[in-house]
Amino acid sequence: MRDNSFIALAREFTDDLFHCSRCNYCVEMIWEERGIHHVCPTLLHHNPAPSYSGKGYLAIARALADGEEISQSALVDRLFACTTCGNCEQVCPIGLKPAQLVRALRADLVANAMAPPEVLALADRIAVTQNPSGLPRSERYRWRESTGYEPDGPSNILYLPGCSACYGMAGEAAATLRVLTKIGFALRTLSAEQDRCCGAVLFEIGHLEMARHQGRSTLDLIETSGASQIVTSSAECLEALRHHYPSRLGRESKVPVVHALELLHERLASRKLNSRWVARPSAPGTVALMDSCHLSKKSHGPLGEAGYPRIAREILASLGCRVFPDETAAAYAVCCGAAGGMPQLHPESSLRMARAKLDELVQTGAEAIVCPSPLCAGQLRQANQSIAPVYGLFEFIDTFFESTEGGA
Ligand code: SF4
Numbered sequence: 208m209r210d211n212s213f214i215a216l217a218r219e220f221t222d223d224l225f226h227c228s229r230c231n232y233c234v235e236m237i238w239e240e241r242g243i244h245h246v247c248p249t250l251l252h253h254n255p256a257p258s259y260s261g262k263g264y265l266a267i268a269r270a271l272a273d274g275e276e277i278s279q280s281a282l283v284d285r286l287f288a289c290t291t292c293g294n295c296e297q298v299c300p301i302g303l304k305p306a307q308l309v310r311a312l313r314a315d316l317v318a319n320a321m322a323p324p325e326v327l328a329l330a331d332r333i334a335v336t337q338n339p340s341g342l343p344r345s346e347r348y349r350w351r352e353s354t355g356y357e358p359d360g361p362s363n364i365l366y367l368p369g370c371s372a373c374y375g376m377a378g379e380a381a382a383t384l385r386v387l388t389k390i391g392f393a394l395r396t397l398s399a400e401q402d403r404c405c406g407a408v409l410f411e412i413g414h415l416e417m418a419r420h421q422g423r424s425t426l427d428l429i430e431t432s433g434a435s436q437i438v439t440s441s442a443e444c445l446e447a448l449r450h451h452y453p454s455r456l457g458r459e460s461k462v463p464v465v466h467a468l469e470l471l472h473e474r475l476a477s478r479k480l481n482s483r484w485v486a487r488p489s490a491p492g493t494v495a496l497m498d499s500c501h502l503s504k505k506s507h508g509p510l511g512e513a514g515y516p517r518i519a520r521e522i523l524a525s526l527g528c529r530v531f532p533d534e535t536a537a538a539y540a541v542c543c544g545a546a547g548g549m550p551q552l553h554p555e556s557s558l559r560m561a562r563a564k565l566d567e568l569v570q571t572g573a574e575a576i577v578c579p580s581p582l583c584a585g586q587l588r589q590a591n592q593s594i595a596p597v598y599g600l601f602e603f604i605d606t607f608f609e610s611t612e613g614g615a
């Protein structure tokens with residue numbers, strides 16, 4: 208690691224490096240009243256050594272600042288094992304930011320040619336196919352053909368489903384188009400050749416050069432699209448547009464960006480959505496809501512404070528569903544292992560995280576698991592061993608509820 212870059216980093220994170228009280232909250236906190244049973248998925252399902260925790264990452268950075276020698280392999284092994292979920296930041300009583308420090312240290316390692324091969328392979332896949340999975344770019348909007356959807360006329364609302372929906376949860380992308388159309392929004396999409404990876408995962412794994420390139424080209428695309436509003440299904444794209452681009456590129460989207468949940472909730476607030484949607488006989492009455500870290504934790508910038516866990520619960524409650532767990536638990540929910548490059552860097556640990564999450568949700572006794580983030584829903588579905596059905600939130604509505612009227 209270059210000395211000058213680390214000194215700059217140490218300045219940015221002075222409080223974090225030198226003020227950790229080693230209270231261990233981020234390592235082993237259990238607080239039943241707040242629904243906190245564990246904190247760190249990496250400690251639980253990857254490596255139980257304290258150096259793989261929020262406290263441990265701060266100690267590593269402190270040691271580097273003090274000039275201690277740490278082998279490159281030990282450094283890379285630890286820093287690229289964090290999901291960057293931000294749960295350690297949720298519980299830290301003095302507001303330290305280990306997850307943000309991990310992202311910054313990763314960026315320094317990548318910039319100094321110390322990236323693990325999985326990071327470089329992921330960046331290569333994105334460069335070639337414009338999505339992290341490496342599936343062909345031409346397949347990005349294949350799901351759209353199945354919807355038969357055509358906007359009635361010109362639309363100023365551009366729907367960007369995101370890579371995780373297009374390639375991993377195509378049913379959620381299609382259901383989002385159908386449901387939003389039924390409640391009166393006319394959406395349009397880009398072509399497969401136009402749309403691209405927003406670079407969110409590259410910000411998380413520290414490949415800043417390429418993340419910035421993807422960010423600039425995404426903003427150019429949005430600004431030349433003629434859209435007056437962007438709607439996305441992806442929590443990661445939303446974070447990129449609302450948080451990473453302003454803070455890392457110094458450039459904001461000139462077009463307002465919302466999550467698809469917000470449009471649905473807006474209609475719910477202005478009209479009685481439950482008077483227009485009727486449950487089919489097979490509709491589950493109880494659901495376990497899987498809260499995405501991107502949409503619920505303060506480490507993810509403005510998204511963590513925008514109230515998405517409440518919005519998702521209000522939508523489901525308006526349809527007559529009992530929702531578990533309650534909103535308080537969302538703030539401290541343990542990550543499912545889908546974020547921070549975990550599936551690419553440590554697939555087995557990532558799968559263990561997802562299975563543990565499934566077990567936790569199944570224990571609520573709910574009949575179905577619902578998730579507003581296609582990334583997390585896809586991760587749970589992949590880990591599912593027929594334990595419980597997993598739906599994207601729009602997929603759930605589209606599957607189990609009928610609209611009693613046409614458009615709004
Ligand atoms: S960000 Fe998440 S995975 Fe990383 S140290 Fe904090 S709690 Fe653990």
Ligand code: SF4
Binds near residue numbers: 227229231233299
């Ligand atoms: S919760 Fe905060 S203060 Fe306590 S050990 Fe973790 S980082 Fe340090």
